[in-house]
Amino acid sequence: MTVEAIIESFQDFNINPTEPEDTQFQPLCFNPPADLRATCKSLSETPTYLFRVASPKTSAQTSSTWVRPKSTLPHEEDIFSNLDEGNKRRRIAALLNDHLWWKEPLNDPFVSWTSSPLVALAYIYYRHWSDSDGSPLEKINLYVIETTKFPRGTFIRDVDLLNVFIGSDPLPYGKNLAKLKNWREGNLYFGEYLSQGALQIEGKCQVINAQSIFAGNRLRRIQPAFADIEVPQQRPPWANEVLRLRRVLETRNGPRMQVQPAVLRDSMQALREIADLFENPAWRLPMAVYFAALMGDRLDENVATTPTTTATPTAGSAAALLEELRLFYTSSDIGLDCDQLKTKIIAPAAMPELIQTEQIFRLVHKDYTLRKALDTLGKARSFLGRLGCITGTVAAVDPDRTATKAILSELNTIIKDSKLIVVLDAFPQRLSN
Structure with a gap:
């Protein structure tokens, strides 16, 4: 065992007996x-x-x-x-x-x-x-x-x-x-x-x-403005480098360079690779959003024909990004089903990277909500189709329409209570019975 390995093995060792080492x-x-x-x-x-x-x-x-x-x-x-x-x-x-x-x-x-x-x-x-x-x-x-x-x-x-x-x-x-x-x-x-x-x-x-963040040139595939980590600088900047990168991410007043579809796909692949580095699947969606925000105007793939001065991703680039982020929806616990996400972002004007992060989180929430609504409509359409098939059966056994009125009243209540998804599959069977 090397000296470095021995030192590293003692990183978590506590020689202070007064400090509790428990979950309390x-x-x-x-x-x-x-x-x-x-x-x-x-x-x-x-x-x-x-x-x-x-x-x-x-x-x-x-x-x-x-x-x-x-x-x-x-x-x-x-x-x-x-x-x-x-x-x-x-x-x-x-x-x-x-x-x-x-x-x-x-x-x-x-x-x-x-x-x-x-x-x-x-x-x-x-x-x-x-x-x-x-x-x-x-x-x-x-x-x-x-x-x-x-x-x-x-x-x-x-x-x-x-x-x-x-x-x-x-x-x-x-x-x-x-x-x-x-x-x-x-x-x-x-x-x-x-x-x-x-x-x-x-x-x-x-x-x-x-090392895993920079492996395969992942970070620069997301944002080429990052420096090449393999080319060291004698007087490495930090604060000034942050300011330089922020200028890259900030809103631009003129037309932006078009990002070729293959390059955009490679950026999304690098984003997925970095998100997968997080061991807990629940963290992958929020961390993918944070790293996606570093793409800046590279998200605007349609800029060649529709120049924009906003920092919000355009429809085409948003679709490409959302296609990647949807991979992490099911494992996420950031409250996609809630009216507001559980994720809090403090995004002052001086931090364009967090302004973009906040916008992408809103985009993700809207996408999830819309997809859920469309799924609900699809199930409702299927439900109504099955409902029509048994209309004749209901009419035959309910000449005075008493049962029919009760069924429609219950259906109306279900819709108002926003419980349609839960009962769609079971409701036609209840009608048949």
């Missing part, structure tokens, strides 16, 4: 005082899915079981606890500043997540290429968690914390919270969310190895 473990939640709850509104408006990239050199220890920041001391307390005592506001502001500026202090209690897979994917490039890390792709993982499986308050948006602690920042200028806030309010917003303390993610996440 409760995360350390953010619980701001009443006067700050309006400022911390993201506690109630958290995206359903958050993403994180980790390598062996990442500051916070990350595995498929636990995520632990550098500071995981026993009896940790919420950063909002006793906030007005002593210099705690100033101390938390300093910790927040160090974390968001990547200073990696030993007493860092935070772990960062992003609501954008685009940001996470760009960070894989950065981790793989940078001198400070340089981990091979097979050592880098993409973690996706479902936030609804955690208590309210487990995650908070970085901007909310900036708004709370900016007045307590010990740094009056330079790399301080005020500068970060100014960037976040512009186009340098990356959908960052923070958790605090150790977080047990087993059973609430999916883990995809970075």
Whole structure:
């Protein structure tokens, strides 16, 4: 066994006996005082899915079981606890500043997540290429968690914390919270969310190895604007690369290049390959939607004859996309049968990748609802045909039409109660009887 293998085998080993290793473990939640709850509104408006990239050199220890920041001391307390005592506001502001500026202090209690897979994917490039890390792709993982499986308050948006602690920042200028806030309010917003303390993610996440994402050139088949991972850059960009890719995804004012049908089919094949990387089938539809949003205007296959300035996929490209996504409908648990999907997307104007994601989710919901309605109509047509065949039988045994009126009344009630699908097959037999 190599040294690297031995080290990796100890990733999930916990030498802290005070930390429970069971399913009853409760995360350390953010619980701001009443006067700050309006400022911390993201506690109630958290995206359903958050993403994180980790390598062996990442500051916070990350595995498929636990995520632990550098500071995981026993009896940790919420950063909002006793906030007005002593210099705690100033101390938390300093910790927040160090974390968001990547200073990696030993007493860092935070772990960062992003609501954008685009940001996470760009960070894989950065981790793989940078001198400070340089981990091979097979050592880098993409973690996706479902936030609804955690208590309210487990995650908070970085901007909310900036708004709370900016007045307590010990740094009056330079790399301080005020500068970060100014960037976040512009186009340098990356959908960052923070958790605090150790977080047990087993059973609430999916883990995809970075090597599998780039295998077979999958990512660039979905969106060719991504860089070639095999051609490293000496000073790898990250924030600027996200901005460059967002410009590719944003709405364009002029006619767009036509995507050849064969190229579009290959993109859909790559999308299916990436979706199949998720071990839990229930995750494949939402993750396929997230990755499909990275196609941007490549979804508009009819642009040669019908130029558009909208970011919504045109009818032809939507049909091609939906044909792929329908493969995952039956295994999905995002609430396709409900009036509203269970998936929450927070899509600010600065994040076109999430605006597109939200639009595709709506498209999927409409497609499923329409197909279900058409299926209902087909069954109704079949039902009415069978009903006509037994009309003579009913008339012969019911000369005064009493039974017929009762049957039609029941049918009317069934239709009004939207229970037609359930009883269509059984109803003609009941009529015959």
